[in-house]
Every structure is written in structure tokens, then in C-alpha cells.
Amino acid sequence: MRDVAVLGVGMHPFGKFADKSVTDLCRDAVVAALADAGVQWRDIEAVAAASSRFSGGKGWGLNGNDVVEDMGSTGIPVYNMSAGCAAGGNAFNVGYALVAGGIYDTILVVGGEKMPKGFIQTSGVEEETDPEFLRQRCVGMPGPSFWALLCRQRMEEFGTTEEQLAKVAVKAHQVAVHNENARFRKEFTLEQVLGSNMVSDPLRLFEICPVSDGAAAVVICSAEKAKQFSSNPVWVAGSTVATMSFDDGLPRGLAGVVPSGKSFHSEASTAVERALAQAGAGPQDLDLVELQDNTVYYELAFPEDWGMCKPGEAEHLLETGETLPTGKMPINPSGGFLCFGEATTAMGVFQVCELTWQLRGEAGARQVPDAKLGLGQTLGLGGNGTAVVLKR
Amino acid sequence: MTTKRIPVIDGLFSDTADGTRLLGSRCASCNVPYFPKSSLCHNPDCTGSQMEDASFGPHGTVWSYSIQNYPPPPPARYDEPYKPYALGVVDLTDGLRVVGRMAVDDPESLKAGCKVELVSEPLCTEEDGTEVITWMFRPI
Numbered sequence: 001m002r003d004v005a006v007l008g009v010g011m012h013p014f015g016k017f018a019d020k021s022v023t024d025l026c027r028d029a030v031v032a033a034l035a036d037a038g039v040q041w042r043d044i045e046a047v048a049a050a051s052s053r054f055s056g057g058k059g060w061g062l063n064g065n066d067v068v069e070d071m072g073s074t075g076i077p078v079y080n081m082s083a084g085c086a087a088g089g090n091a092f093n094v095g096y097a098l099v100a101g102g103i104y105d106t107i108l109v110v111g112g113e114k115m116p117k118g119f120i121q122t123s124g125v126e127e128e129t130d131p132e133f134l135r136q137r138c139v140g141m142p143g144p145s146f147w148a149l150l151c152r153q154r155m156e157e158f159g160t161t162e163e164q165l166a167k168v169a170v171k172a173h174q175v176a177v178h179n180e181n182a183r184f185r186k187e188f189t190l191e192q193v194l195g196s197n198m199v200s201d202p203l204r205l206f207e208i209c210p211v212s213d214g215a216a217a218v219v220i221c222s223a224e225k226a227k228q229f230s231s232n233p234v235w236v237a238g239s240t241v242a243t244m245s246f247d248d249g250l251p252r253g254l255a256g257v258v259p260s261g262k263s264f265h266s267e268a269s270t271a272v273e274r275a276l277a278q279a280g281a282g283p284q285d286l287d288l289v290e291l292q293d294n295t296v297y298y299e300l301a302f303p304e305d306w307g308m309c310k311p312g313e314a315e316h317l318l319e320t321g322e323t324l325p326t327g328k329m330p331i332n333p334s335g336g337f338l339c340f341g342e343a344t345t346a347m348g349v350f351q352v353c354e355l356t357w358q359l360r361g362e363a364g365a366r367q368v369p370d371a372k373l374g375l376g377q378t379l380g381l382g383g384n385g386t387a388v389v390l391k392r
Numbered sequence: 393m394t395t396k397r398i399p400v401i402d403g404l405f406s407d408t409a410d411g412t413r414l415l416g417s418r419c420a421s422c423n424v425p426y427f428p429k430s431s432l433c434h435n436p437d438c439t440g441s442q443m444e445d446a447s448f449g450p451h452g453t454v455w456s457y458s459i460q461n462y463p464p465p466p467p468a469r470y471d472e473p474y475k476p477y478a479l480g481v482v483d484l485t486d487g488l489r490v491v492g493r494m495a496v497d498d499p500e501s502l503k504a505g506c507k508v509e510l511v512s513e514p515l516c517t518e519e520d521g522t523e524v525i526t527w528m529f530r531p532i
């Protein structure tokens with residue numbers, strides 16, 4: 001396997017952009033990533049793109065083809081990767097593998113979305129053999145209620161309070177104020193978060209990420225190629241994709257087996273464990289993490305799952321400021337999904353952008369001091385999980 | 393006049409003289425339960441999938457619960473005006489962890505660990521008055 005560098009990153013800010021197409025958003029991100037890398041469109045040998053169910057891609061998830069047609073049809077191969085909300089992370093992994101394996105030297109990874117209004121319907125099919133369809137039709141249990149069930153279980157197990165849940169959102173907005181790409185850049189008080197409507201008890205509106213429009217792109221290349229462009233690039237220390245385990249403790253359809261132990265979010269844990277192993281690092285070595293905070297719950301649960309702190313300790317670390325960029329366990333210094341909103345398939349690529357800026361020391365007022373090793377993580381429908389470890 | 397009742401999806405549950413049961417299957421090789429029915433055992437540690445019809449319920453324990461405060465998007469069904477409902481994950485005594493609505497008037501009364509039984513209750517009503525029935529869990 002060859003070493004792989006992140007040569008350039010670029011984003012279109014997140015928000016709602018009624019006058020722009022998903023191609024417009026992707027173009028801005030791609031042009032910025034190419035400029036940041038110092039390469040031309042002609043230098044890109046292949047595209048690994050996240051497939052969207054909501055926008056562009058000719059209705060078939062051919063979102064990488066849209067980008068290539070827009071930038072100029074050079075005849076390069078396009079890989080359109082589908083993995084629900086993990087598609088961006090999945091596309092990054094495919095791009096990484098193709099460069100590491102020596103197939104191509106320079107690849108563009110891209111994800112972009114224009115999301116429909118409101119809470120999204122999880123599954124796209126209405127078939128009685130589809131477990132998601134059955135869960136929605138027979139029980140009425142959309143995405144946020146899934147998170148609410150996990151969160152309530154944590155509250156019962158560790159005594160997590162509603163106030164502590166709200167503090168995660170307060171902290172996210174406190175850092176996002178400093179991020180020009182974030183959609184919500186206003187501080188919220190604890191009272192404002194606690195005063196927002198209950199959406200899926202125990203989770204409130206400001207504790208759940210909304211959907212957004214946005215795009216992100218990165219240029220990755222071989223070590224040899226990287227030397228021509230940069231003396232100090234950011235390196236991919238690990239990149240993995242995983243799927244959920246049979247013994248996962250939360251049924252994704254109607255039912256599962258009563259598990260013998262505690263095993264939630266298995267697709268995320270497996271991806272993260274393997275990425276850290278690939279990087280030859282332990283959870284304590286991480287200087288920062290960009291994790292998929294669809295809801296405040298995950299910011300408490302995930303660091304424990306991955307061994308970054310002890311079970312039940314996350315609330316204390318939050319309340320003592322240790323999850324801030326200046327703390328000892330910085331989580332989502334970007335502001336995370338809570339402040340960006342989820343442009344579903346762009347998220348894994350967005351995380352690579354933020355980690356790269358942090359590791360280069362270019363993150364301004366949200367900078368994690370002396371960041372050397374960072375983790376990104378996504379998970380998506382179908383039990384898809386991805387992780388990436390970047391190092392300087 | 394009696395109200396006509398139809399299941400939300402055919403073949404998922406049935407009302408017996410002994411109460412409501414979920415209709416699934418169980419692998420005779422590794423004892424793993426499935427709901428709905430499965431034609432293959434999904435346990436990666438099981439090498440000899442032997443699926444047999446099985447029914448589950450009625451007794452279980454609440455593992456977690458939530459309240460659906462806003463009207464869910466399609467394909468969920470509900471009557472207008474929308475009324476928030478409780479839902480939960482229940483561990484049945486026969487080894488199945490299953491999701492379902494909670495048949496409670498006061499969701500605040502729910503607790504993880506509380507004992508429940510399987511029932512069948514209206515999910516919504518068709519325009520002609522037909523009640524659409526699904527499985528639910530009622531605290532006992």
C-alpha cells in the first residue's frame with residue numbers, strides 16, 4: 001500500500017440556497033479544492049463521488065458524472081458510491097484505496113446535496129419486504145425516534161439529564177460562531193435550547209440536526225505526487241468502511257435478538273477501531289474528532305464506545321469544557337452536524353476538510369492547539385459506517 | 393353495527409384466544425428468533441439455517457421508549473388531528489427485541505424495565521370507518 005496525502009480541500013458553505021443547483025454547490029467546492037491543492041482539472045485522474053437520493057445524479061445517484069460533465073468531460077473514470085448518510089465517507093475510502101493501491105495518483109472525492117424540506121423519510125421504497133418501510137408503516141418510527149430511544153436508554157443507565165443534553169448543543173454553537181462554512185453561527189443559551197420544542201422526547205428541536213444544502217470536495221494523491229506540490233501535506237493514516245454486526249443491540253427493522261451484552265452503533269465502532277488500528281494509534285492519541293452528531297446523544301455515546309473516555313464519563317467532560325477545541329478531548333470543533341445541518345452525502349467529505357484545516361493549523365478561532373492526529377466518522381442507512389484518521 | 397378491522401400489513405400478527413402474537417420464525421439450529429419471518433438464518437455463526445414458523449409474545453420488558461411529538465413522514469399513518477404517541481423497544485421473554493407502539497394514555501408513566509404485554513390496537517381509521525390495526529405493548 002502507498003501513502004496517501006490530502007492535497008487540497010474545499011467547501012461550499014452550508015445553508016438553504018433556493019437559487020442554486022447541487023451542481024452549482026459542487027462546482028464551488030471542487031474549484032476551491034483544486035485551487036487549494038494547486039492542481040488543474042486535467043490533473044484529476046478519477047472521481048469518487050457520494051451518490052445522492054435527493055438531488056442531481058440524474059435520479060440514479062450519478063452525482064460524480066454531474067461533476068465531470070460540469071467541470072469538463074475528460075473521459076476519466078467515475079465511481080458513484082451509495083451508503084446513505086455515510087456515502088461521503090464511503091467515497092473517500094474508495095478514492096483512498098484506489099490511490100493507496102497504485103491504480104491512480106490523483107483523485108477528486110466529492111459530495112454535495114440539496115435536501116428536501118423537513119424531516120426526511122428514511123427509506124426510499126414502499127415494499128412490504130423492506131424493514132425500514134415496515135417500521136415506519138406499522139409503528140411510525142422515523143429517524144429522530146431511533147435516536148430518542150438510544151438517548152432515553154442512556155438517561156436511564158447513566159442518569160444523563162435534559163440539561164446535559166442541551167449543553168452539548170450550547171457547546172456546538174459556541175464553536176460554530178467561528179466557522180464561516182457553518183449554517184448556524186449564533187450562540188444559544190441553555191434556556192433557549194431547553195425552550196425549543198420537544199421533537200422526539202427526550203430530544204428537542206435544537207438538539208437534532210436539520211437538513212441543509214452544501215458540498216465538500218478533496219483532492220488526494222500519492223506521496224510521490226504530493227512532494228511536487230507541498231512540503232508538508234496532511235496524510236491519511238487510516239480509512240475504513242464497515243457494516244453493522246448481527247448482534248447489534250438496536251433493531252434497524254422491526255426486531256432483532258435480545259443481545260447478550262452492550263453493542264450499539266456497531267458499524268461506527270467497527271469502522272473507528274479498524275481505522276485506528278490501521279493508523280497504529282489508540283483512542284487516547286487523538287487530538288480531535290469530527291463525529292456524526294445527528295443528535296446531541298452521539299457526542300456523549302460515541303467517545304465512550306471508542307475508548308476515548310470511560311462509560312458514563314462524557315457528561316462530566318462536556319460540563320468541564322474538555323470537549324471544546326481547547327479541552328483535552330475536543331469533539332466537533334467545526335460545530336458539527338448540529339450547526340451545519342446535514343447535507344447527507346457531503347458529510348464524510350466535509351469532515352475531511354475540517355480535519356485538514358485543523359491539522360494544518362488553519363482553523364482560526366476554533367483551532368485545536370497543536371493538532372496532529374484527527375478522526376472523522378459517519379454512519380448511514382443500511383448499517384453503513386466509515387472512519388478516517390488524518391495525521392500531520 | 394360492528395367496526396370492520398384490518399391489519400396494517402397482513403401476516404405480521406394474529407389475535408388468539410390467548411392474546412396477540414407476533415408471527416415470525418426461529419432457526420432450529422441456533423435458536424435465533426426472527427420477526428417478520430425470514431427464509432434464511434442471518435446469524436453469521438450459524439452454519440445450518442433451519443427456519444421454522446414461530447410466534448412470539450405476549451410478555452416482555454421495556455428496554456427503552458420515546459414519544460413521537462411530531463407527525464412522522466410517510467409511509468407512517470395516523471389520524472388527523474395528530475396526537476403524539478409513545479413507542480418503545482421491548483425484550484420479549486422468548487428472546488426477541490422488537491419495536492412497537494406503547495398503548496398508554498400517559499407516556500410519562502413509562503419506565504425502562506416495566507412489564508408489558510402484546511395487544512392489537514387501532515393505528516388509524518380509513519375513510520369508510522375501517523380500523524387499521526397494529527401490534528402494541530400495554531403495561532401490566
Ligand SMILES: [Zn+2]
Nearest residue numbers: 419422433438
Ligand atoms: Zn441459525
